[in-house]
Amino acid sequence: MTDAVRPSEEPRSPLASTPCGCVKPALETGNILTEPIGYIESCFSAKNGTPRQPTICNLSRACLRIRKSVFNNPEHSVMGLEQFSHVWVLFVFHKNGHLSSKAKVQPPRLNGTKTGIFSTRSPHRPNAIGLTLAKLDKIEGGAIYLSGIDMINGTPVLDIKPYIADYDSPRDLIEPLDELNLQEREPKQKDFSHSINKVDNYEQPQKIEDFRPQYHSTEGKNPEDQTEEKKYLKDKDSTKVKQPLSKCKSSRVDCILERKTNQNKNERQIDLHPPKEGIDSRLSIVEGDAATKENSSGTHHPSSLGISASTIFVPSWVKDSPVTSLDVRFTPHAEMDLERFNSEDEKDVNITSFKYFRSVKEAKCAITAVLAADPRSVYRRKHCQDRLFYFTLDTAHITCWFGDGFAEVLRIKHTDTVKNTVWQCSLQSAPS
Numbered sequence: 431m432t433d434a435v436r437p438s439e440e441p442r443s444p445l446a447s448t449p450c451g452c453v454k455p456a457l458e459t460g461n462i463l464t465e466p467i468g469y470i471e472s473c474f475s476a477k478n479g480t481p482r483q484p485t486i487c488n489l490s491r492a493c494l495r496i497r498k499s500v501f502n503n504p505e506h507s508v509m510g511l512e513q514f515s516h517v518w519v520l521f522v523f524h525k526n527g528h529l530s531s532k533a534k535v536q537p538p539r540l541n542g543t544k545t546g547i548f549s550t551r552s553p554h555r556p557n558a559i560g561l562t563l564a565k566l567d568k569i570e571g572g573a574i575y576l577s578g579i580d581m582i583n584g585t586p587v588l589d590i591k592p593y594i595a596d597y598d599s600p601r602d603l604i605e606p607l608d609e610l611n612l613q614e615r616e617p618k619q620k621d622f623s624h625s626i627n628k629v630d631n632y633e634q635p636q637k638i639e640d641f642r643p644q645y646h647s648t649e650g651k652n653p654e655d656q657t658e659e660k661k662y663l664k665d666k667d668s669t670k671v672k673q674p675l676s677k678c679k680s681s682r683v684d685c686i687l688e689r690k691t692n693q694n695k696n697e698r699q700i701d702l703h704p705p706k707e708g709i710d711s712r713l714s715i716v717e718g719d720a721a722t723k724e725n726s727s728g729t730h731h732p733s734s735l736g737i738s739a740s741t742i743f744v745p746s747w748v749k750d751s752p753v754t755s756l757d758v759r760f761t762p763h764a765e766m767d768l769e770r771f772n773s774e775d776e777k778d779v780n781i782t783s784f785k786y787f788r789s790v791k792e793a794k795c796a797i798t799a800v801l802a803a804d805p806r807s808v809y810r811r812k813h814c815q816d817r818l819f820y821f822t823l824d825t826a827h828i829t830c831w832f833g834d835g836f837a838e839v840l841r842i843k844h845t846d847t848v849k850n851t852v853w854q855c856s857l858q859s860a861p862s
């Protein structure tokens with residue numbers, strides 16, 4: 431094992447002492463006390479119904495105000511950030527209840543199948559830290575306005591970093607290989623370390639054009655990431671939207687390798703190792719023209735097949751989840767409820783405004799997006815099929831139910847009226 435890959439000695443405690451007896455500072459041992467730079471104000475008030483990833487609902491909006499306790503002049507800290515179209519948000523899953531110690535989890539997209547925590551984006555992880563790539567809408571003073579988020583209201587934010595495709599997207603680093611190389615990996619490792627140097631060297635002088643604002647169109651995005659909002663807006667009279675979350679209904683866990691080139695993409699598949707516990711671990715490579723299937727080489731990680739660092743791969747459950755997307759319907763009653771948010775009737779004035787959505791159409795679109803992705807937990811899907819499901823989006827409190835392949839919205843109330851009803855109910859039932 432070389433020095434470069436040998437794991438360093440683990441410090442035993444935050445106050446681990448050095449050979450000379452000095453106490454190591456917490457920063458050196460990685461035990462830092464964090465201080466949130468701000469708290470998210472978001473259109474999602476609870477975990478229920480909050481999208482599992484930001485790409486599910488482009489219209490989900492939020493604001494982050496940098497705290498004065500962190501920087502006297504918060505606006506100084508965001509200077510220049512407006513030149514970026516997207517930002518990484520690092521945050522704490524503060525509503526997890528407790529820190530998780532489970533090594534395996536059941537991601538909803540796997541519908542009950544277990545996998546290692548670090549192969550998922552589950553909120554239940556040892557350090558409860560979340561990472562979301564959000565669209566940066568605008569900056570006003572020390573307030574950052576975001577959209578396409580999956581964080582609930584009140585989420586503590588630890589850091590914000592600009593998204594820089596050249597650094598953050600491996601596909602842009604190296605020219606893709608002409609063809610998949612299944613030979614010795616050794617020469618490829620050289621290529622890889624070379625590419626890492628390219629990415630990590632922040633001290634290197636940069637070309638002037640690197641500092642120009644980068645606006646990335648969504649066209650380059652994976653088609654799976656194109657939200658259903660767009661499709662919905664195209665077909666504005668429809669109350670039904672079906673998004674193919676899953677092209678493949680099988681419960682296989684494949685491994686997809688995507689060759690991101692400007693040419694047409696086609697798929698190749700390689701068996702990495704024999705099926706285990708009902709899971710077929712095929713490796714799919716999106717490249718070339720013909721779909722072919724090759725035999726296992728007995729290795730477990732695609733990179734050990736000599737695949738270039740420029741090749742991006744993910745397990746297929748991420749893309750071809752066994753959980754299908756749902757048709758979303760609104761009952762006529764729910765449609766009427768929603769229209770009331772548009773009402774100009776004076777008596778409705780206090781209960782018709784959205785805080786984050788700009789129109790009823792946007793709200794409907796966001797509700798559809800959230801439900802099409804099936805926001806239920808695996809437990810709920812399996813054991814509470816006949817139960818009503820409630821969630822809040824902006825100022826709308828939504829009641830719906832799920833049937834086979836669909837979700838139906840039954841009622842949409844303003845959160846204020848729901849609170850009032852609960853309050854009145856508790857007053858009525860209170861002992862005199």
Ligand SMILES: C[S@@+](CC[C@H](N)C(=O)[O-])C[C@H]1O[C@@H](n2cnc3c(N)ncnc32)[C@H](O)[C@@H]1O
Pocket residue numbers: 477478479480481482483484522523524525526551552553559560561562563580581582584585586
């Ligand atoms: C699957 S996580 C993914 C978050 C992030 N994109 C990531 O990959 O780290 C998103 C889910 O976390 C939950 N969530 C969002 N904000 C939270 C918070 N502050 N505390 C606990 N759970 C939260 C919501 O239920 C949401 O659906």
